[in-house]
């Protein structure tokens with residue numbers, strides 16, 4: 715039985731760099747949001763490919779006790795570490811107001827008119843990471859695995875989100891990423907991916923995750 719000892723909350727914005735296509739089923743009257751399953755499935759898929767892990771029928775399973783992918787996403791019977799919230803339109807959008815009609819972009823593909831989220835739209839993202847004790851390690855294993863979340867975000871930036879990536883849709887980037895820690899975790903316990911650093915912010919406002927890459 716694993717003991718849940720802490721949470722790390724990672725918040726920030728997802729920015730559309732190119733237009734993003736959510737599929738034909740999306741009703742035009744409904745404000746767009748990025749579903750957690752869209753981000754989750756993409757992260758699993760890209761991290762599995764990047765680390766040469768097997769995917770069968772779009773699901774990764776394995777017998778490794780310490781597989782970071784199974785630990786992060788609760789696969790193969792592990793406790794789920796990563797919770798991803800649905801991402802709604804941010805109040806930080808400057809190009810339009812949430813209360814008004816959303817400025818969908820329409821594009822003719824063949825004889826088919828598709829609607830896309832235009833570039834420069836911001837969504838609020840939140841990732842909740844749960845830290846469990848493993849063999850009295852005080853959560854060290856999970857803290858070390860935190861870096862894979864950041865790598866997963868980077869892989870999505872390099873790849874695409876939504877549909878039509880090979881036709882130019884779905885380039886995004888993450889910005890203003892801030893860490894909020896709970897309980898007794900120290901910043902020093904948390905491993906971040908290369909290219910990321912943790913910057914101290916003022917008391918109570920979390921710690922900023924800074925990096926060099928973002929368009």
Ligand SMILES: [Zn+2]
Nearest residue numbers: 776781783784
């Ligand atoms: Zn695995």
